[in-house]
Every structure is written in C-alpha cells, then in structure tokens.
Amino acid sequence: MAETAPASPRTRFAQNDDGVVVIIGSGAGGGTLAHELTRRGIRVVLFEAGKRLTLEDFSQVPGEAFAMLTWLDPRTQSGTWTVREDFPTLPSWTCKTVGGTTVHWTGACPRQQPWELRARTEYGDLPGTSLIDWPIAYEELEKYYDLAERRLVVTRRHGVPGLPASNKFKVMYAGAKALGYQRVHTGYMAINSQPADGRPPCLQMGFCVQGCKIGAKWSTLYTEIPRAEATGNLDLRAECMVTRIEHGPDGRVTGVVYRDPSGREQRQRARLVCVACNAVETARLLLLSESGKFPRGLANSSDQVGRNYCHHVGGFVWGCFDKPVHAWRGAVLAGVVEDETKNDPKRGFVGGYHLELAMLDLPSLPLAGLPYMWGRELAAVMEDYRNMSGMFICGEDLPRPDNRITLDPTVRDQYGLPVAHIHVDDHENDTAMRTHAQTQATRIFEAVGARRVVCSRATPATHNMCTARMSADPCDGVCNGWGQTHDVPNLFISDGSAFSTPGSANPTLTIVALALRQADYIERQMSARSI
C-alpha cells in the first residue's frame, strides 16, 4: 500500500527565511519539482490550497470524491464554446488537494511528438491563432521523458508490461482494427501493471478519477511528496492558499502572501518562487500580483499572462450495443488509438488527436457525459448502460490571443479576491477536428455492431495549458525554455501553463518531464549564485 502519511518529525522553516524555494501547488509540476529540489539538499516550502487526504479518505460513493477533490471556488466564463452552456459553473475541472490533479487524473502518459513542438512552423500562420514554436527541441526533452516515464512507471515503456485489456478496450480494439488502425493498445499508463515503486498493481476498480484507493496510479500525494518530506528539506503547508507574490525594488520576487488554514494572512520569504497552480490559477495569481512596477500583473510586460489558453479538443463518444460490455469495470482510460495523432491537413484541419478509452460511473454519465440531454433520448441511452462503451477525444486545440484568463471584474472568492474568468471561442480548426474525431469514433463503434452512437459536446477543461507560455522571444510569451520568467529571473512557471502549445498528448507526463528538467536548471543556477 502506498504511503500517504507525513514523515515525522515535520520540517518547518521560518517565515523570514529568505533562503528557501517557495513552490505554489503540489500537483504533477509542483510536487515533482519539490521532490527533485529537496533530494538535492535545497530547502523548499510547498504551498497547497487544499487539504491533505489519505487513500482511506478517497470515496467511491457518488458525488463524494468530486466534492472532496475538486477546485470549487467560483470561476466565471464567456465565449462560444459549449462548456459555457453545459457547465456554467464549472468551466475547468481541476483539483484542490495535496497532489493536485494527479489525484483525479486517469494516468494517461503519451508524449508530445517532435513536430508538435514546432507547431508554428508545421501549421503555418493560421488566421485567428497565436501559434509559436517551443523554444526547446524534442531532442532536449527526450531524456527527461525517459526519466519521467521511469519515475511514473509508465506501462509499455522501458520494459514495463501493458495493462490487461478490459471489456471496453476489446470493443475499441476490434472496431479500430476493423477500420485499419494500426497503433491501438492499452496505453502508456502511470498505473501499475505489476507491483512497482512500493505500490500494488491495478485492481481494475474503475474509480481512477475518484482517487485510487490502493495507490496503483501514480500521484505526487503518495510518491514525490512523502519522499521529499523524508529528506527533511520539505515544509509542506496544506490548506494554505497563496494570494500574492511580492517583489522588491529591483523587481526580483522576495516571497509570498498566503492565507493560513484559519484564514489569517501570513507571509513567507523566499529566494525564488515557482508557480504550479494549474494554468487557470497560475495566470490568476500572476495577475493578482500586480504592482506599481508590474501594473499588468507580475511577469507580464509581454501582456501574454493568461492569453493563449488551451484546453484540448475534448468530448465523449458513447456506443450502445446489443450485448453487455460492463464498461464501468476496470481502469477508466487504459486504451488508445494513436493513428490520428499525425498532422495531415488533408483531413481538413491541422494537428492531431488521440482517441482514448473512457467510461463514467452511472450517476456521472448523464451529468458529465450527456449534459444537455433529456427526455426519451436521454432515457434510451441510460437504459443501455450495461451495453455501453465509451471513448474520449483528446486533440490539439490552437492558441488564440483572446482565449484567456482574466480577473473577473465583480465576482470575488472567500478572501475578497477577484476570481478567474475564462473566455474561449472555438477556432474553426477545433470544430473541424472534433467533427472528424467524432466521425471516426462512431465508425469504430459501428464496425463492431453499435446500434446507437452518441457524441457529447466539450467537457469541462481538465487539461489546462499555455497561459504563461515558454517563448524564445520575450514578446511572445511569459517564460524561457526553462520556465524562468522573462521579466523576473527568480520566478519560475512549473506547470502546464508553461507549454508553448498544447500538442495532442494528455499533459501530465510533459509537465513532469519539464519539472525534472527545470530542477536541474534551478540547481545549477543556485550553485552558480545566478538566482
């Protein structure tokens, strides 16, 4: 059983200790970075707005996990995307708990492909987009992908066996093969297919998104964070929400202002600050940290903070059959069709998409999977629950300057601070890709006898990216290829906000790879006294 209890005695660093590294957010980026720095002897204060839970706390009772894990502070939204209509109060679905979204993620670990890091060059100057190339080449990232995959014990990589085929994967596989697809398998998954890393193999419970109660799925909650604590160099402050990053007269950051668990305002000094709050809150925190010196928000001389928000072309496709599938049994996302991840503009759009296995539990299906449906149409799909199988589309959306996170002018959170406002207008490329993906997924299901296929519209964004992006030119983005902000040398972006473009891969593995790479850089820079 994976270990979630804090190492004792707990390490505490003084609030006026200006030698510590402050990391804000304990998910894939922040949690990994904390472990990497602390194991090198660097002292870290890790802030997390949410509570620290244990595996025992996780619940498979409908609704309980969602209430326990989800970031439910208000957010507002606008734009043409259908999420505004279908999920008015939940534009983005992320976590507020120690471990961040690595607690509720499904474990899918595809890599970005080499050409996806050259999106502007590959796709051209498309109207209505703000595409750039990544400032780093795939070859520079490759070594860190290897390290990340070994760290997360990703299946089908480095000799780790794949996960066994579930009922719903048999459906996907037979259909995809009938269509001639070649690269169809049970996925690159950070879910143990055998005992590894002190964690057990998957029991196929079917509750990945509710928090894995046995820890078979990698999460920083029970891997990176307790290991960082064991070094004696980590001071984890759960239920402490950072509300502002402060800087000195020279423009370098000096520390953070936060609310402690009782809601009292506190300060923590820092040698450097790494922001890893998930792309919506990372942008919000930088914007909230505006000052006389940085009137548009911290590290925002480019006016790019919050812009270029990407969230993937996503959505479910449900197939209903004459025979049982029992698709709720087994790992939620363990299956993928990779053939459409290519860039083939002949399909009518640039960029590619994954078709991934998916299923929702009975209570979640009508709410998240068929959110606008009612009447006989809804009832007919629900009556087929035993005989259903599902897929999730995960495709590259294109950055747009006005798809962005801003501070809401009127709505405030519990501390009186403006909440994040998310604006998204779909680009026609996104729409064309979605249609193509839905058509192909429908054909997959029909090839194995589906008598009804239902395509959902977009779901609340679980993959939030690019709102403080890396760029070679400081005018195009917020940070350099190491995640170091162009404006403030001791301020880093350490989550998916730093992606230059979203690619078609589920983002967690790339966030971990970038965090591992950033840790090397920070250590070198600190040793050289450059930061």
Place this chain on the structure above:
Amino acid sequence: MQRESSAGRRDFLRTSGVLTGLLAAGSPLALFAPSRAWAVDLTTLTSAEGAILLAVCRTIAPHDGLEDAAYAVVVRAIDEQASRDESFAKLIREGLATLGRGFASADEPTRVEALKRIESSPFFQSVRVSTLQTLYTSPLAYAYFGYEGESFSKGGYLTRGFNDLRWLPEVPEEDSGPVPGA
C-alpha cells in the same frame, strides 16, 4: 416572538404535502422497501405541487420500468433544498405554477411540448440537474440499470469480470498485457 413562530407553524402546515403510491408486485424497488406502500413527506411543497414536479422529473428522464417511487425521491430532494433556500423555493413554485395543475395528468407529448417551451429557464435547468443528480444515484437505480458501483471493498473487478466480454475476439498479448495473478 410567539406570534411569529405560530404563524410559521401554520404556514408550515398549510404548505406541507405528501406523495404516496404503491409498488408494483415484483418491482425491483421492492427489494429496498419495507412494504409495497410508500409515502414521501414534503415540508415545503404542497401535494399538488409535488405531483406536478414528479411529472416533470419523469418527463426529463422517462424510464418506463422505473416506478413513481424512484421519482418521488427526486421530488423529496428538491423539496428539501427548497426548505433550506427561499429563492430556490420561489423558483420551483413559480415554475410549477406556470406549468399548471393539468401538467401532472397530461399525456407525455403534451408534457414534452410544455417543457420544451421553458427549456432554457432557470426553473427547468434546476429541476433537470436535480433529477439527474438524484435519480441515478440511488440503490434502486443501480439495481435497475445493472450498475455495480463501489468496488474497493470487493477487491475491484480484477477477478470479477473486468475482461469477461466474450462476443469479440481477445486482444493479442502485444497490444494488451498480463492479468496480475493469473
């Protein structure tokens, strides 16, 4: 003080209602019910309002094999929310009044037409979400739809059918992986 509280009491008595029914013989719901007769007390809505609301819920998610008792659970949940939240209660009452008493006994096409006209209203959207949130969450619904639910206490589905589908070919080993312990 006393006058206010007795006025509140009268108000409570005036507005509280009850929904009743009888489970069909052999109903799957009978497994969970102590007797075939059921009654759901309402604290805020009247019996007449409850009957209209039940018809709204059934029209939103019309499962012919699910009995009124399953929908009465949704009505009770909405009634409970209304008893805690005055503005919500007002929204529900006004929405039900707009539909009118005849709605409860109207045929399904008529009910669907009436709801389509108010599809984008906050009243309809609230009731739709409440219906979906409550209806499919009960043990009754699990039994009806065949959903097995929580699996941790039973050791997951690893040995309980996660890969028992036999109407399609097995996946070759190279695209799948070994079953632990098999």
